[in-house]
Amino acid sequence: DTVRRGIYKSGNDFTKTSHHISVTPSDASCEVCHNRSNHTQEGDPRVRLYDEDSGAAIIYDGTGGSLEGFCISCHDSDAASRLGSNSDTPFKDSSDNTTPPDIGWDSTASAHSALTDNCFGCHGDSGGTGTTLQPVINAHGSDSPKLLRYTGWLPDDESGFCYNCHGTPPANGAEEDIQSVFSRAYPHEDRNCADCHNKHQLTQTNRIKGASGVEPYNGGFREVKITDSSEEYKVCFKCHSSYTTQPPSSAYRDTDFTDFRLDDGTPLPEGDKAVEFDPSNSSYHPVEAPGKNQSANLDAQIQWAGLSTSSVIKCTDCHNNNILGESGTAGRANNYTGSEPLGPHGSTNRWILRANYKRDLTFPRSTTFNENDFALCFSCHDKDKLLGTVWWEDGGTAQTNFWNQGHGNYSNLHWVHLIGYGQGYICADCHYNVHSNQQANNTQYYDEYTGLSSYTPPQDVPTGLVNFAPHVMRFYYNWTYKPVWGYNKYTKRRSCLLKCHRADGSDTYMNYTYTGPPSGDYQ
Incomplete structure (x- = not known):
């Protein structure tokens, strides 16, 4: 038988x-x-x-x-x-x-x-x-x-099981070694693969298909199932928003600069990405919707990277494998043509960034400009336009909206701040939170026409992601309470009134800068 x-x-x-x-x-x-x-x-x-x-x-x-x-x-x-x-x-x-x-x-x-x-x-x-x-x-x-x-599965960490195939080296027909990426200097803190991936539904072109996410809804959130890769931010919002509460020391939140305090001595609040990327804000990187800066200058500045002012980007266009920066990949992460696995699993750059981004706000500083300090920004923003023609007398025309034509020799104010003055300024001094300035904590937005101020960006004025870093100080007038960014909706004039540190950190000085028409093509 x-x-x-x-x-x-x-x-x-x-x-x-x-x-x-x-x-x-x-x-x-x-x-x-x-x-x-x-x-x-x-x-x-x-x-x-x-x-x-x-x-x-x-x-x-x-x-x-x-x-x-x-x-x-x-x-x-x-x-x-x-x-x-x-x-x-x-x-x-x-x-x-x-x-x-x-x-x-x-x-x-x-x-x-x-x-x-x-x-x-x-x-x-x-x-x-x-x-x-x-x-x-x-x-x-x-x-x-x-x-x-196979073995290795844990209720709150599936990575051990997934490493049976996506380990070092890959096995059982898998092509991508995710384990080694998670072992880099700055890995994603959460390694439960199922938090970002639905292992049954993900596809070669949509690695988050079927994953759970959340989206802002009626002042709160609602849970959704991801169908399109453009919804990636909804997966990120599960942890990086007020939908949940992460431990205070967690790397999920913007608590990196613990030495800085607000004027009243309280620590900087934690960032809520759902608030920061809200399309009703004055300024934000275009994750949920195209950005508010629809100027021709910005459009020309990012075209080389395959982007325009009508584009939206993903969180992983900044937070990704460092191979993107090392390979010189421009624009969106999916422009990468190599073989390394993409995604925010880990990076050799802090904050799981695709390329280096200098955000050290301490002093003293080097006065020598190094474009690698801002490699992340230059992945999309054309550095030749951002830091190009210096003097308007040479026939230069504005290629950014931070341009002071006809008001002194130095016209390109990005060049002035990053190179010209030799004070070691970095992007984060004026664009402290590059996600959005909605939760700015050290900036007074001053309406030069009405004389009124607010401490959140005016929604009807493009504010260019301006929000000053905690070390930037107010200039002591009786109407200034924080470093001032001024604007006039009618003349298009923009200005700042504040005190900046010198590169050696030994002193501060008044910095009054203004841009007037024609200052690029600010709306």
Whole structure:
């Protein structure tokens, strides 16, 4: 007689750590999955299973690939529809009322469908010897949780399991070594892969498809399922917004400069990216919507990177693998054509940045300009336009909106601040929070026409992401309470009134700068 396998005695499949039903299996349990039409036929050891939608027989040939259709026929939107009233609870007759989850698998698009064993590339480890009668792959049970094929899975950290394939070096047909990227100097703090990825639904071109996210809604948030890669920020908002609360010392939040305090001595508040990227704000990097600066100058400045003022970008266009900076990739991260894995897993640059960004606000400073200090900015902003023609008398025309034409020799004020004065200024001195200036804490926005001030940017005026770093000081007039950025909606004049440190940190001096028409093409 043909020998069959034991499945529920001690040490067998249904006594392992995880198994397919939560009760002791019975004939009724087996018949949910198994077509037993050949069960008494000697010489035919093949396992026949049911297509749980059509009832047709599916033959298991010993490979995981032959079972994909069987698994998905139950783990889809209509579950085991061939069972009629038991479709949502196929093991109900065995007193198991578990509903099989709809995993959203697409055999033609899911990235993991390329695995030779399909579902069983990750699931199914009977501990068998690999023979016909003792197959390694089956869906009965496993000594790992969730019927997994390999070890390493933890409830709050799936990375150990994922590293079985995406480790160093990659294995089992995987091409990307994620483990080594997480081991870089500045890794993503959360390594639970499922927080950002739906392993069943992600595709080669949309690695966050099916992941959970949140979006601002009616003054709060609502949970959403990600369908398009343009919704990436909704995944990030799960941790990097007021939707949740991270530990105060967590690297998730903008608490990096703990030595700085507000005027009343309180620490700088933590950043809320959902607030910062709100399209109703005065100024922000264009993550949720195109930015407020629609000037021709900015448009010309970013065209070389494949962007325009109507573009939106993703969080990962800045927070990504350092290979982007090292390879000279411009603009969006997906312009990269190399083989290293992309994503905010880790970087050799602080804050998981794709390229270097100097944000050291301490003194003394070097007075020598080094363009690598701002490599992140120059990934999109054309440095030749930003720091180009210096004097308007030489026939130069404004290529940025920080331009002082006709009011002194030095016209390009970006050049003046980063190179010309030799004071070691950096972008973060004036653009302290580059996500947005909505939560600016050290800037007084002054309406020169009305004489009124506010401490949040005026929504109807493009403010160019101006928000001064905590070390920049007010100039002591009776109407100034913080460093002042002034504006006039009618003349388009922009100005600043404040006190800056010298490069050696030994002194401060008044800095009064203004731009007047034609100052670029500010709206």
